[in-house]
Amino acid sequence: MPLWLGIAFADLNFASLQQQLIVRFGPARINLLQDWQAQLEAVKKQPESEKLKRFNDFFNRNIVFDEDLTIWNQTDYWATPLETIGRGRADCEDFSIIKYYSLLQAGVPVSKMRLIYVKARQGSSQRAHMVLAYYASPSAEPLVLDNLDPAIKPASKRPDLVPVFSFNSQGIYAGIAGNAAASTGGTSKLSRWDDLMRRARAEGFK
Numbered sequence: 001m002p003l004w005l006g007i008a009f010a011d012l013n014f015a016s017l018q019q020q021l022i023v024r025f026g027p028a029r030i031n032l033l034q035d036w037q038a039q040l041e042a043v044k045k046q047p048e049s050e051k052l053k054r055f056n057d058f059f060n061r062n063i064v065f066d067e068d069l070t071i072w073n074q075t076d077y078w079a080t081p082l083e084t085i086g087r088g089r090a091d092c093e094d095f096s097i098i099k100y101y102s103l104l105q106a107g108v109p110v111s112k113m114r115l116i117y118v119k120a121r122q123g124s125s126q127r128a129h130m131v132l133a134y135y136a137s138p139s140a141e142p143l144v145l146d147n148l149d150p151a152i153k154p155a156s157k158r159p160d161l162v163p164v165f166s167f168n169s170q171g172i173y174a175g176i177a178g179n180a181a182a183s184t185g186g187t188s189k190l191s192r193w194d195d196l197m198r199r200a201r202a203e204g205f206k
Helices: 012-027 030-042 046-062 070-074 080-086 090-106 193-201
Strands: 113-122 124-133 144-146 161-168 172-173
Touching: 012 046, 012 080, 030 046, 030 080, 046 090, 046 144, 046 193, 080 090, 080 193, 090 124, 113 193, 144 193
Parallel strands: none
Antiparallel strands: 113 124, 113 161, 124 144, 161 172
8 A cells, every 4th residue: 555545645736736726717716726735734733533523624614515517517527625725615525535534644543444435315216325434443333524414423314324435545435334444456447536636736736
């Protein structure tokens, strides 16, 4: 396993991120970018439980939910953290992705996190949805970070969510068990995730 998958990322170059933000989206959300940087600095020595709460709350408060068709004029687009900051709007995938990258930057290992595709029950219907899950240990019940329900809850307390599959930077998993092995082939079978990671690296995320 590459070393960076198990440890915190090196510090982001926020001067470069700010310059990219201005060029692509204008200066309107410089303050949001700076607030995000301040949050990352503030949690460096905090326990993981505080990091989860801090970033779950921060993005649920400061990013407005919207659909990809309205934000990007595409039916399905996975935004990088900088793109989500730049637009100030996000759908469920974008919320999960920016929380994932923030927690990585804050020192939470990849092995403790999965992005999970779920079916979310809303009234009498279901819709495709994505959440971020955190595992305190490989055998632990995952905690769910979500934009639909702002409270971080164990998966068993979210009967409205039916998991389909999960993934992270290490691979794709058939279920959500924290001690499950990734399927063969790495992340290449999930092209949108591979493309997202490539674009994020180009922005300065490792």
